[in-house]
Amino acid sequence: MEAARYLSGQFLLATPGMSDPRFQRAAIAICTHDANGAVGIGVGATVRGLGFHDLLEQFAIAPGDSANAPVHFGGPVEPRRGFVLHSGDWGGQDTVDVAGLWRLSGTVDVLRAIADGTGPAHWLIALGYAGWSAGQLDAELTGAGWLNVPGSAALLFDTPAAARWDAGLAAAGVDPRLLVGTAGRA
Numbered sequence: 001m002e003a004a005r006y007l008s009g010q011f012l013l014a015t016p017g018m019s020d021p022r023f024q025r026a027a028i029a030i031c032t033h034d035a036n037g038a039v040g041i042g043v044g045a046t047v048r049g050l051g052f053h054d055l056l057e058q059f060a061i062a063p064g065d066s067a068n069a070p071v072h073f074g075g076p077v078e079p080r081r082g083f084v085l086h087s088g089d090w091g092g093q094d095t096v097d098v099a100g101l102w103r104l105s106g107t108v109d110v111l112r113a114i115a116d117g118t119g120p121a122h123w124l125i126a127l128g129y130a131g132w133s134a135g136q137l138d139a140e141l142t143g144a145g146w147l148n149v150p151g152s153a154a155l156l157f158d159t160p161a162a163a164r165w166d167a168g169l170a171a172a173g174v175d176p177r178l179l180v181g182t183a184g185r186a
Contacts, residue, residue: 006033006034007030007033007038007137007148008030008031008032008033008034008098008099009030009098009099009100009101009102009151010030010148010149010150010151011027011028011029011030011043011148011149011150011151011155011164011168012026012027012028012030012040012146012147012148013026013027013028013146013147013148013149013165013168013169014026014027014145014146014165015144015145015146015147015179016144016179017143017144017145017179018145018146019145020145022076023130023145025044025165026042026044026045026130026165027042027043027044027164027165027168028040028041028042028043028044028075028130029041029042029043029085029098029102029151029156030098030148030151031085031096031098031104032096032098033137035134036134037131037132037133037134037135037136037137038131038132038136038137039129039130039131039132040075040129040130040131041072041074041075041083041085041104041126041129041130042072042073042074042075042126042128042129042130043072043074043085043124043126043156043161043164044072044161044162044164044165045072045073045161045162046070046071046072046073046161047070047071047072047073047127050070050071050127051068051069051070051071052066052067052068052069052070052071052114052125053066053068054071055071055082055111055125056111056115059108059111061108061111061112061115062115063115064115064116064117065117066114066115066117069123069124069125070161071125071126071127072124072125072126072127072161073126073127073128074126074127074128074129074130075126075128075129075130075131076128076130077128077129077130077131078128078129079127079128080127080128081106081127081128081129082106082111082125082126082127083104083105083106083125083126083127083129084104084105084106084110084111084114084120084123084124084125084126085098085102085103085104085123085124085126085156086102086103086104086105086110086119086120086122086123086124087102087103087120087121087122087123087153087157088100088102088103088120089120089121090103090105090110090113090118090119090120091103091105092105092107092109092110092113093107093109094106094107095110098151099151101151101152101153101156102151102153102156102157103120110123122153122156122157123157124156124157147169147172147174147179149168149169149171149172149174150171150172152171155167155168155171
């Protein structure tokens, strides 16, 4: 049997074959993927009318000189739970390194650090996540709904959210006009 190929540090891009409307043109940064399942954070769409300073206010944290960056729609699972994808120059007690490309933190200490100017140089905030049980993502990847492409800090931090799907496809050399909504059978 061929060894499993895990996708931590890659991006999943929804194709026209994606049947779940919540993931149309989705760009998801895969943060963990192993024999137990997978977790990714949606980075291709933002929550309209919600900024970083709004979240800080809910935690009674002064924003300092931090940017009032948009908050991303991380996914449909636990949409009230927050996550920060950030550069590797900061780490907290729960921080997870993602393939040496970026880090994932999910506690309020990273919000405080960003607000007081001691946090990571590059970051984005998301509410919710996309999750797959053991083997579920592997099975989905055999269909026509997802395309996995190499992840990069530049795609994550230097590309606007609305452009990440197109930029991910372009980085992989895929013309979105050539994507079809069904998988072939040989």
